[in-house]
Amino acid sequence: MSNDEPPVDSARTTLLDEDWAAVVAGLAIIALVLLGVIPAGLVP
Numbered sequence: 001m002s003n004d005e006p007p008v009d010s011a012r013t014t015l016l017d018e019d020w021a022a023v024v025a026g027l028a029i030i031a032l033v034l035l036g037v038i039p040a041g042l043v044p
Contacts, residue, residue, distance in 0.1 A: 032038045 029038070033040055
């Protein structure tokens, strides 16, 4: 068998990091809309 595959714990950590990045990006967009930087009509 090959040892090229990453450990399971590493894969889970990567997924969590991606999820938190998406949360932060979403909150940033909401904050920009609330501050009026992005017009509300641009956000569906």
